[in-house]
Amino acid sequence: MLTSAVLDFCKSNNIRSLRVIVGVSGGGDSVSLLRTLHALASELELSLIVGHFNHNLRVDSGADAEWVQNLADQLELPCETGSTTLPATDEATARQARYAFFNQVASNHDCQALALAHTQDDQAETILHHIIRGTGLKGLTGIPETRPLSESVTLVRPLLRCTRVQVEHYLSEIQQPYRTDSTNVQTHYTRNYLRHEVLPQLRKHLNPQVDDALVRLATQASATQTALEELAKRLFQEIVVDQQPDSVRLQCATLASQPELLVREMLTLLWREQQWPRQKMTFNRWQELATLATSSTSSQLSLPGPVHAVKRRNLLELSLKSES
Numbered sequence: 001m002l003t004s005a006v007l008d009f010c011k012s013n014n015i016r017s018l019r020v021i022v023g024v025s026g027g028g029d030s031v032s033l034l035r036t037l038h039a040l041a042s043e044l045e046l047s048l049i050v051g052h053f054n055h056n057l058r059v060d061s062g063a064d065a066e067w068v069q070n071l072a073d074q075l076e077l078p079c080e081t082g083s084t085t086l087p088a089t090d091e092a093t094a095r096q097a098r099y100a101f102f103n104q105v106a107s108n109h110d111c112q113a114l115a116l117a118h119t120q121d122d123q124a125e126t127i128l129h130h131i132i133r134g135t136g137l138k139g140l141t142g143i144p145e146t147r148p149l150s151e152s153v154t155l156v157r158p159l160l161r162c163t164r165v166q167v168e169h170y171l172s173e174i175q176q177p178y179r180t181d182s183t184n185v186q187t188h189y190t191r192n193y194l195r196h197e198v199l200p201q202l203r204k205h206l207n208p209q210v211d212d213a214l215v216r217l218a219t220q221a222s223a224t225q226t227a228l229e230e231l232a233k234r235l236f237q238e239i240v241v242d243q244q245p246d247s248v249r250l251q252c253a254t255l256a257s258q259p260e261l262l263v264r265e266m267l268t269l270l271w272r273e274q275q276w277p278r279q280k281m282t283f284n285r286w287q288e289l290a291t292l293a294t295s296s297t298s299s300q301l302s303l304p305g306p307v308h309a310v311k312r313r314n315l316l317e318l319s320l321k322s323e324s
Contacts, residue, residue, distance in 0.1 A: 002170035006036040009158040017045040019111040026064040026179035029117035054083035106153045121164040124211040140221035232265040247319040263290045280304035
């Protein structure tokens, strides 16, 4: 049963005695997450706050907010709703606005966790999308079960190992209605096209268990990525000479004997630690930098950020330059 799966997830991730925002759109996945967590709240000593964000992408989206508010009232839970009047020109813009809302709700209610309702089906669709778009190993890891949302709030996804069929069965069992987003069937959206057109064809003609195969790939990629990141961390600690907010110096004598994959991962780790912008650091740019770091000759390289890289013999200096 879905409740048992969510209980196992909460126990294994130490989700107990916390104040938790539950992101509820009104759709089946998020409603089932709210109902399962509500059923477990006493056992796990959870204080739940319902959070609903309206992107105003549909004329009837306001009715969703009202429906979610009514459901929260029925469950005797506090509910916070937010919206934006700015057009969500892309998925990243919408996501940024949504998470800004959840962070504000977390601050208002002193919450330690945000629970979202991504399922195993979402995971399979995400992995397939990444593969088609072109991705490295990290992209194959897909949607993480947990990740930091801020210094004080952890994002958790208790349904990530559950299928949409299980969700629908649970809602039918407890006779819980939910809202249907009309845009979910519009196949000009990439994810909807994968869900309604591509995956059904793959199941029918190539592999009936393709969803399980994609999720298994994500699990294996995640384990490999974790090991790689640990090796990269050790390598960075071994070769760092000096680290300042705007500059880093590395002793590169040993890098030539390291696998290029590990050198690239170490450099991306450096970028994350420095909080330098990575949006324009394509695979080719990471490869250029790795080649410079492992080269025995002196040279320099200008990178997005803007970051300037200078190699003098075995010393590589990376510095963030202020834009004029």
